Amino acid sequence: MLNIVLFGPPGAGKGTQADFLIKNYNLIHLSTGDILRSEIKEGTTLGLEAKKLMDNGLLVPDDVVIGMIKSQLEKNPTSNGFIFDGFPRTQKQAKELDKLLNQKSTSISVMLSLTVDDQELIKRLLKRGIDSGRADDQNENIITNRINEYNIKTTPLKDYYRLQNKLHEINGIGSVSEIANKLNQIIDNL
Secondary structure, three states, rough: OOOEEEEOOOOOOOOHHHHHHHHHOEEEEHHHHHHHHHHHHHHHHHHHHHHHHHHHOOOOOOHHHHHHHHHHHHHOOOEEEEEOOOOOOOHHHHHHHHHHHHHHHOOOOOEEEOOOHHHHHHHHHHHHHHHHOHHHOOHHHHHHHHHHHHHHOOOOHHHHHHOOEEEEEEEEOOOOOHHHHHHHHHOOOO
Protein backbone atom coordinates (compact mmCIF):
# COMPACT_ATOMS: atom_id res chain seq x y z
CA MET A 1 0.00 0.00 0.00
CA LEU A 2 1.31 3.44 -0.97
CA ASN A 3 0.57 6.09 1.68
CA ILE A 4 1.79 9.60 0.96
CA VAL A 5 1.82 12.62 3.25
CA LEU A 6 1.58 15.57 0.85
CA PHE A 7 2.97 18.46 2.84
CA GLY A 8 3.35 22.19 2.41
CA PRO A 9 1.91 25.51 3.47
CA PRO A 10 -1.48 26.79 2.28
CA GLY A 11 -1.15 27.68 -1.39
CA ALA A 12 1.86 25.43 -2.09
CA GLY A 13 -0.06 23.42 -4.70
CA LYS A 14 -0.90 20.30 -2.70
CA GLY A 15 -4.40 19.95 -4.16
CA THR A 16 -3.17 20.36 -7.73
CA GLN A 17 -0.39 17.81 -7.29
CA ALA A 18 -2.68 15.42 -5.41
CA ASP A 19 -4.89 15.20 -8.52
CA PHE A 20 -1.94 13.92 -10.58
CA LEU A 21 -0.82 11.47 -7.90
CA ILE A 22 -4.34 10.07 -7.53
CA LYS A 23 -4.53 9.33 -11.26
CA ASN A 24 -0.99 7.96 -11.55
CA TYR A 25 -1.12 5.65 -8.54
CA ASN A 26 -4.87 5.02 -8.06
CA LEU A 27 -4.92 6.50 -4.56
CA ILE A 28 -7.64 7.98 -2.39
CA HIS A 29 -7.23 11.67 -1.58
CA LEU A 30 -7.89 12.55 2.03
CA SER A 31 -7.84 16.33 2.23
CA THR A 32 -8.78 17.59 5.67
CA GLY A 33 -9.61 20.94 4.07
CA ASP A 34 -12.08 19.31 1.66
CA ILE A 35 -13.59 17.18 4.42
CA LEU A 36 -14.00 20.24 6.64
CA ARG A 37 -15.47 22.37 3.82
CA SER A 38 -17.97 19.57 3.14
CA GLU A 39 -18.98 19.61 6.82
CA ILE A 40 -19.33 23.42 6.65
CA LYS A 41 -21.45 23.20 3.48
CA GLU A 42 -23.70 20.62 5.13
CA GLY A 43 -24.04 22.88 8.19
CA THR A 44 -23.04 20.18 10.66
CA THR A 45 -22.05 21.05 14.22
CA LEU A 46 -18.46 20.16 13.39
CA GLY A 47 -18.66 22.30 10.25
CA LEU A 48 -19.96 25.36 12.08
CA GLU A 49 -17.30 25.03 14.77
CA ALA A 50 -14.58 24.52 12.18
CA LYS A 51 -15.77 27.51 10.12
CA LYS A 52 -15.27 29.88 13.06
CA LEU A 53 -11.70 28.65 13.51
CA MET A 54 -10.85 28.56 9.80
CA ASP A 55 -12.24 32.05 9.17
CA ASN A 56 -9.68 33.31 11.68
CA GLY A 57 -6.84 31.27 10.20
CA LEU A 58 -6.69 28.85 13.14
CA LEU A 59 -6.27 25.07 13.09
CA VAL A 60 -9.09 22.64 13.94
CA PRO A 61 -8.37 20.56 17.12
CA ASP A 62 -6.47 17.26 16.72
CA ASP A 63 -9.15 14.94 18.09
CA VAL A 64 -11.70 16.21 15.56
CA VAL A 65 -9.35 15.82 12.60
CA ILE A 66 -8.11 12.38 13.72
CA GLY A 67 -11.69 11.16 14.04
CA MET A 68 -12.45 12.32 10.50
CA ILE A 69 -9.37 10.57 9.11
CA LYS A 70 -10.17 7.33 10.95
CA SER A 71 -13.65 7.37 9.48
CA GLN A 72 -12.27 7.85 5.95
CA LEU A 73 -9.77 4.98 6.36
CA GLU A 74 -12.57 2.68 7.50
CA LYS A 75 -14.70 3.64 4.48
CA ASN A 76 -11.94 2.54 2.08
CA PRO A 77 -10.52 -0.79 3.34
CA THR A 78 -9.41 -2.08 -0.10
CA SER A 79 -7.64 1.05 -1.31
CA ASN A 80 -4.24 0.96 -3.05
CA GLY A 81 -3.26 3.71 -0.64
CA PHE A 82 -3.97 7.25 0.44
CA ILE A 83 -2.70 10.76 -0.10
CA PHE A 84 -2.92 12.66 3.17
CA ASP A 85 -3.27 16.34 2.29
CA GLY A 86 -3.36 18.77 5.21
CA PHE A 87 -2.89 15.94 7.69
CA PRO A 88 -0.97 15.27 9.81
CA ARG A 89 -0.09 18.79 10.91
CA THR A 90 1.47 17.99 14.28
CA GLN A 91 3.64 15.21 15.73
CA LYS A 92 0.68 14.12 17.84
CA GLN A 93 -1.41 13.70 14.68
CA ALA A 94 1.47 11.86 12.95
CA LYS A 95 1.76 9.42 15.84
CA GLU A 96 -2.01 8.87 15.84
CA LEU A 97 -1.95 8.30 12.08
CA ASP A 98 0.87 5.77 12.53
CA LYS A 99 -1.31 3.91 15.05
CA LEU A 100 -4.33 3.93 12.71
CA LEU A 101 -2.27 2.67 9.77
CA ASN A 102 -0.50 0.08 11.91
CA GLN A 103 -3.92 -1.38 12.78
CA LYS A 104 -4.35 -1.88 9.02
CA SER A 105 -0.85 -3.43 8.68
CA THR A 106 0.52 -0.50 6.69
CA SER A 107 2.44 2.74 7.26
CA ILE A 108 3.39 6.06 5.68
CA SER A 109 5.58 5.43 2.64
CA VAL A 110 6.85 8.97 2.06
CA MET A 111 6.35 12.62 2.97
CA LEU A 112 6.47 14.87 -0.11
CA SER A 113 7.02 18.43 1.11
CA LEU A 114 6.37 21.30 -1.31
CA THR A 115 8.39 24.39 -0.40
CA VAL A 116 7.29 27.88 -1.46
CA ASP A 117 8.33 31.26 -0.02
CA ASP A 118 5.76 33.24 1.99
CA GLN A 119 5.34 36.12 -0.51
CA GLU A 120 4.54 33.70 -3.32
CA LEU A 121 2.03 31.90 -1.05
CA ILE A 122 0.24 35.17 -0.25
CA LYS A 123 0.06 36.03 -3.96
CA ARG A 124 -1.31 32.56 -4.83
CA LEU A 125 -3.88 32.54 -2.04
CA LEU A 126 -5.21 36.01 -2.86
CA LYS A 127 -5.64 34.88 -6.48
CA ARG A 128 -7.34 31.67 -5.33
CA GLY A 129 -9.65 33.76 -3.15
CA ILE A 130 -10.78 35.74 -6.18
CA ASP A 131 -11.30 32.57 -8.24
CA SER A 132 -12.97 30.46 -5.53
CA GLY A 133 -14.74 33.03 -3.38
CA ARG A 134 -13.26 31.44 -0.24
CA ALA A 135 -13.36 34.03 2.55
CA ASP A 136 -10.17 32.71 4.18
CA ASP A 137 -8.27 33.38 0.92
CA GLN A 138 -9.45 36.97 0.45
CA ASN A 139 -7.89 38.71 3.44
CA GLU A 140 -4.12 39.16 3.51
CA ASN A 141 -4.03 39.35 7.33
CA ILE A 142 -5.86 36.02 7.65
CA ILE A 143 -3.58 34.48 5.01
CA THR A 144 -0.49 35.75 6.83
CA ASN A 145 -1.85 34.31 10.09
CA ARG A 146 -2.44 30.92 8.40
CA ILE A 147 1.12 30.89 7.04
CA ASN A 148 2.52 31.88 10.47
CA GLU A 149 0.45 29.12 12.14
CA TYR A 150 1.84 26.65 9.61
CA ASN A 151 5.44 27.81 10.12
CA ILE A 152 5.21 27.64 13.92
CA LYS A 153 3.03 24.57 14.48
CA THR A 154 3.31 22.44 11.37
CA THR A 155 6.80 22.82 9.87
CA PRO A 156 8.40 20.92 12.81
CA LEU A 157 6.54 17.81 11.61
CA LYS A 158 9.14 17.49 8.84
CA ASP A 159 11.65 16.40 11.50
CA TYR A 160 9.35 13.52 12.49
CA TYR A 161 9.52 12.08 8.96
CA ARG A 162 13.14 13.13 8.39
CA LEU A 163 14.16 10.89 11.31
CA GLN A 164 12.36 8.00 9.57
CA ASN A 165 14.12 8.79 6.24
CA LYS A 166 10.71 9.45 4.65
CA LEU A 167 11.01 13.21 4.00
CA HIS A 168 11.56 14.48 0.44
CA GLU A 169 11.48 18.26 -0.12
CA ILE A 170 10.49 19.58 -3.54
CA ASN A 171 10.58 23.18 -4.75
CA GLY A 172 6.91 24.12 -5.26
CA ILE A 173 7.72 26.87 -7.75
CA GLY A 174 7.71 25.88 -11.41
CA SER A 175 5.22 24.49 -13.88
CA VAL A 176 2.62 22.07 -12.59
CA SER A 177 4.00 19.31 -14.83
CA GLU A 178 7.62 19.90 -13.75
CA ILE A 179 6.65 19.55 -10.10
CA ALA A 180 4.48 16.49 -10.84
CA ASN A 181 7.41 14.83 -12.62
CA LYS A 182 9.67 15.41 -9.60
CA LEU A 183 7.06 13.86 -7.29
CA ASN A 184 6.60 10.85 -9.59
CA GLN A 185 10.37 10.24 -9.72
CA ILE A 186 10.57 10.15 -5.93
CA ILE A 187 7.64 7.72 -5.64
CA ASP A 188 8.89 5.49 -8.44
CA ASN A 189 12.27 5.21 -6.67
CA LEU A 190 10.80 4.10 -3.32
